[in-house]
Amino acid sequence: MKKKVLTVDDSRTIRNMLLVTLNNAGFETIQAEDGVEGLEVLEECNPDVIVTDINMPRLDGFGFIEGVRRNDKYRAVPILVLTTESDAEKKNRARQAGATGWIVKPFDPAKLIDAIERVTA
Amino acid sequence: MAGKKAEKGNLKLVAVLDLNEASVLHGQLMNARGHDVTIDASEVQRVGVQCVQVLMAAAKAWEEDKKTFVFEKVSDAFRKTMQLIGINIDHLLAKEIRQ
Amino acid sequence: MDMNEIKEIFFQECEEQLAELESGLLKLNDGDRDPETVNAVFRAVHSIKGGAGAFGLDDLVSFAHVFETTLDCVRSNKLEPTQDVLKVMLKSADVLADLVSASRDGGGVDEGRSRGLVKELEALARGELPTGGAAEAPKPAAPKPAPAPAAAAPAAPAPTDESGFQPVPFSFDDEEETIVPSVYEVTFKPRRELYAKGNEAALLLRDLTRVGEMSINCDTETLPHFDKMDPEGAYFSWKISVKTEKGEQDIRSVFEFAEWDCDLDVKLAETTDEELPMVPVPFDLSALDDDSASEEDAAEDAASIQAAAAEAVAAAETATNVSKMAAAASRVEKKESQAAAAAAAAAANAANAANSAGQTIRVDLDRVDRLINLVGELVINQAMLSQSVIENDTTGTSSINMGLEELQQLTREIQDSVMAIRAQPVKPVFQRMSRIVREVADMVGKSIRLVTEGENTEVDKTVIDKLAEPLTHMIRNAVDHGIESPEKREAAGKNPEGTVKLTAKHRSGRIVIELVDDGAGINREKVRQKAIDNDLIPADANLSDEEIDNLIFMPGFSTADKISDISGRGVGMDVVKRSIQALGGRISISSRPGLGSTFTMSLPLTLAVLDGMVVTVAGQTLVVPLTAIVETLQPEASSIHSFGANQRLISIRNSFCPLVDVGRILNFRGTQANPVEGVALLVESEGGGQRALMVDAIQGQRQVVIKSLEANYTHVPGIAAATILGDGRVALILDVDAVVAASRGQSLKQESSLKSDMSLAAAG
Structure with missing residues (x-):
């Protein structure tokens, strides 16, 4: 079974980077463009891990994480947050919302895969 | 569903025993209180600490009740996770599978 | 999809974000205080920064960072977006746009300008209000003497910052101890939240085994009675001894994601008194990894190769950065052919997901242009077909005619739809x-x-x-x-x-x-x-x-x-x-x-088709753009007035309008035509006023496909372009303004005047 990763990011650039990196690393990748879509897609794709951005239209990363954690079926799914420059305040908020861990941008494939490996079995 | 209960006292654990399964497993074992229990962990691929806590608390309760609580089959992943987190289940293993 | 393509996408996205940024700032400038507007503006800059960081576009990152910080102040209501503030922001948006184009196309930006703006933005973020003309004024007494990009750099680390030029945050002692393996004592007590947030103590312990040789003791004392326990509680805690050549930091970093949600103590083992029974943990834990261990290896391979590429990139030029990563990625793909196939399947899945979400596709403009051209040909062809059927059908009411009408309708609709593809706001x-x-x-x-x-x-x-x-x-x-x-x-x-x-x-x-x-x-x-x-x-x-x-x-x-x-x-x-x-x-x-x-x-909505009036002038068929025509009229002898040597006027509803003989102007004939035998097209020309263009007869109105005369032949004065009519003949499209101007005395050049036997058959 390939591990399934749901990525939530409004930037087309980052979405494509995630897609290429995750596919190359042998993951199955499902993508959403914002928190609202992320929660919709979640129901269909049953991911092993979620990677989400924070700043997004409609529903931001904090709201999305809270939504996942409130979902009876998916509340245990590890969620990694893409943050910039180890922004302590944002990390804190993300943790309070229920994030499992974070990946510090700028985007680096190795860091991403490493973080995913850490939170998934 | 933490386990498919073929008959009371026989519990087959599902493949992924994560956070969500802890309550399910607890409920199923609750139902089996007072009965001898044989657990099949041969399908387990992942087991989280919370499910282990439930299983260990149950083992203790069964011991108090003087009922048997035994792992009849365990998967490699199950056995190794126990080893990793420092939980010894040797005394709970059915004789024929003890190493 | 390789990294170069993604970079291309990044620049496209930048354009969109820059547009978003500007329109948001302008809205704010107009007094819009909707938090979503501020958010959208912030996100635009944030997004640009994020992508730029991934491609190592450091100048762009550092400017975007400063900009973003100031915008964040607006977002958190620390800074009121007054007109003066917005002026700085709009200028910053311009500089950001310049930096984006410089990143894409090379070339430089006005560094003085961006430095000045960085200072202004930083001042705003500090709560200093703009001083109007401060923009260009150098501020020698600025509280922060460090140049802004440098100040921003630590916040936005470039790859090189991570490749070892920075001091390693270990004490000297620790480094000494990395040579001889030391034993660390780790106490780890998770709290309920640790599990609730998707972390798993077992996985953390698994990662800890990768740091060194490990023995473990699980404290189960706090485990309550089965009946009273919270299945999702955190009861177990651990004492672990790790024998490793690595340092305390490496152990702590295993718990990086969890440290807030657990009690963690890591220290060097002081004594060897092990009062607790420690169970050695075997290093082989492969069964705990995903059951498809090979795939995980592939993943790790990919990760490590990409990491290697990333390191290479750090040393190399940023420009080559992306291609190297792409090359590394493709190497992995070749090596793991089944993984690649699977990846393709996943990509297809993802594409499906994306399709259900997005409502737009990006199409190469060339393809659209080709389609538009072909549809143009189709329109011509359909017209020709209709005409020849009409000419050969004496009864005029055959079912073929009905079919042809439908065909015409359809072709027209196809044409409209195709043109709509290329239409943009x-x-x-x-x-x-x-x-x-x-x-x-x-x-x-x-x-x-x-x-x-x-x-x-x-x-x-x-x-x-x-x-x-x-x-x-x-x-x-x-x-x-x-x-x-x-x-x-x-x-x-x-x-x-x-x-x-x-x-x-x-x-x-x-x-x-x-x-x-x-x-x-x-x-x-x-x-x-x-x-x-x-x-x-x-x-x-x-x-x-x-x-x-x-x-x-x-x-x-x-x-x-x-x-x-x-x-x-x-x-x-x-x-x-x-x-x-x-x-x-x-x-x-x-x-x-x-x-x-x-x-x-x-302006016309398109340069591909034109609604025209087909007219005859001295035996030639011409098309007059319909938009130029105000009305058509049949001149009567009584309303024609001569004026000067060869000027004539036509009186229309009590006003006089100069009469322009198109055949004469275009040199189709040497003598003036008799206005009473022809038709006058009243046209509006921009120099103000109207002119009546004299033509011999009107054939009808139709949409024609514009064919450039310049591209196929050469420019002809008085003629805007050409087209092909239903019967296959080439017709010229009249340049009304040029003809009107010529009638004012600026005559069309004789040498390039049209000859009546001119053949333009090749024009199409």
């Missing part, structure tokens, strides 16, 4: 104008706001592309010459801040763009004098106000007293007019002294 062009207004206004010391309306009006991309240049010129003119200085405006009792309004709308199958300024209007006396001085009109010419206003479109006309830097680059409004005409458009001006001027441009 004028928004991007309008947005560019706002930057020009800002910059020019700054240069000439005026305060001007640009108001735009109808930005979503759509027009063919080919038109949009050609619209920017004349529009830029006109905007510059309006700012430079149209709007008065703030002092003059105040003296005249006007708002010192001038307004330039740019609107777009659809009107009867054309797009009408209006540029309205509330400046001083045309100084008619000055314009008239200038025209006389330049021999453009005779000194005694009796011109209407409208005609005087339109003199500014005459070649070589410029009213500015001194040539200014901005709009006086040797091109005048005549150039604007010509480029608009080249698009099949018209431009006119109306002005009210003291109140401002209005430029009105009307």
Whole structure:
């Protein structure tokens, strides 16, 4: 079974980077463009891990994480947050919302895969 | 569903025993209180600490009740996770599978 | 998809984000205080920064970072977005746009300008209010002497920052101890939240085994009775001893994600008194990894190779960065062919997911152009087919005719739909104008706001592309010459801040763009004098106000007293007019002294087709653009009046209108035709006033596909383009304005006049 990763990011650039990196690393990748879509897609794709951005239209990363954690079926799914420059305040908020861990941008494939490996079995 | 209960006292654990399964497993074992229990962990691929806590608390309760609580089959992943987190289940293993 | 393609996507996205940024800032400038507007602005900059970081575009990252920080202050209500603040932000948006283009196309940016803005942005973030002219003024006494990009750098680490140039945050002792394996004692007690947030103690312990040799003791003492336990509680805790050559940091970093949700203690084992029974943990834990261990290996391979690539990148030029990563990625793909196949499947899945979400696709413009061309041919072909059927069908009521009508309908619809693919809103062009207004206004010391309306009006991309240049010129003119200085405006009792309004709308199958300024209007006396001085009109010419206003479109006309830097680059409004005409458009001006001027441009929605009236002139078939025609009439002998040697007028409803003999102007015939035997097309020409074009007969109206005459033959004076009619003949499309101008005495050049036997069969 390939591990399934749901990525939530409004930037087309980052979405494509995630897609290429995750596919190359042998993951199955499902993508959403914002928190609202992320929660919709979640129901269909049953991911092993979620990677989400924070700043997004409609529903931001904090709201999305809270939504996942409130979902009876998916509340245990590890969620990694893409943050910039180890922004302590944002990390804190993300943790309070229920994030499992974070990946510090700028985007680096190795860091991403490493973080995913850490939170998934 | 933490386990498919073929008959009371026989519990087959599902493949992924994560956070969500802890309550399910607890409920199923609750139902089996007072009965001898044989657990099949041969399908387990992942087991989280919370499910282990439930299983260990149950083992203790069964011991108090003087009922048997035994792992009849365990998967490699199950056995190794126990080893990793420092939980010894040797005394709970059915004789024929003890190493 | 490789990294180069992603970079391309990044730049496309930057364009969109920059547009979003600007329109958001302009909304804020108009008093919009919707938090979502601020958020959108923030996100735009944030997104650009994020992507730029991934591609190692450090200049872009550091500027975006400073910008973002200031925007964050606005977002968190620490900074009120006043007009002065927004002025700085709009300028910053311009610099950001410059940095994006510099990153994409190479070349530099005005560093002084961006440095100045970085200072201003930082001052704003610190809560210092802008001081109006502080923009360009160097601030030697600035509290922070460090140059801004450097200040921003630590916050936005470039790859090189991580590759070992920074001091390793270990103490010297720790480093010593990395040589001899030491034993660490780790106490780890998770809290309930650790599990609730998707972390798993077992996985953390698994990762800990990767640091070194490990023995473990699980404390189960706090585990409550089975009946009273919370299945999701955290009861177990661990004492672990780790024998490793690595340092304390490596152990702590295993718990990086969990440290807030657990009690963690890591220390060097002081004594060897192990009062607790420690169970050694075997290093082989492969069964705990995903059951498809090989795949995970592949994943790790990919990760490590990409990491290696990333390191190489850090040393190499940023430019090669991306391709190396891409190369590394593709190497992995080759090695793991089944993984690649699976990845492709996943990509397909993802594509499906994306399809269900997004409603747009990106198509290479060439493909659309080819389609449009083919549909053009189809339209011609259909017309030819219809015509030959009609000619051969004597009964005229066959079912073939019905079918053909449907075919015509369908072809027309296909054509419209295909044209719609290439239609785009004028928004991007309008947005560019706002930057020009800002910059020019700054240069000439005026305060001007640009108001735009109808930005979503759509027009063919080919038109949009050609619209920017004349529009830029006109905007510059309006700012430079149209709007008065703030002092003059105040003296005249006007708002010192001038307004330039740019609107777009659809009107009867054309797009009408209006540029309205509330400046001083045309100084008619000055314009008239200038025209006389330049021999453009005779000194005694009796011109209407409208005609005087339109003199500014005459070649070589410029009213500015001194040539200014901005709009006086040797091109005048005549150039604007010509480029608009080249698009099949018209431009006119109306002005009210003291109140401002209005430029009105009307352009075709597409350059591919045209609604035309097919007419006959001296045996030739010509097409007159329908948009030029006001009305058609059958002249009567009584309404024709001769005037001068060979000028004639036609009287229409009590006014006189010059009669223009098209056949004569185009040199189709040597003598004047008798107006009574032909038809007059009343056309409007921009120099004001109407003209009646004399043609022999009207054949009908139809949409024609425009074929460039220049591309296929050569420019012909008086002719705008060519087309192919239903019967396969080539017809020429009349350039109405050129013909009208010629009738004013500026005759078309003889040597290039049309010969009646001219063959243009190859034109299509």
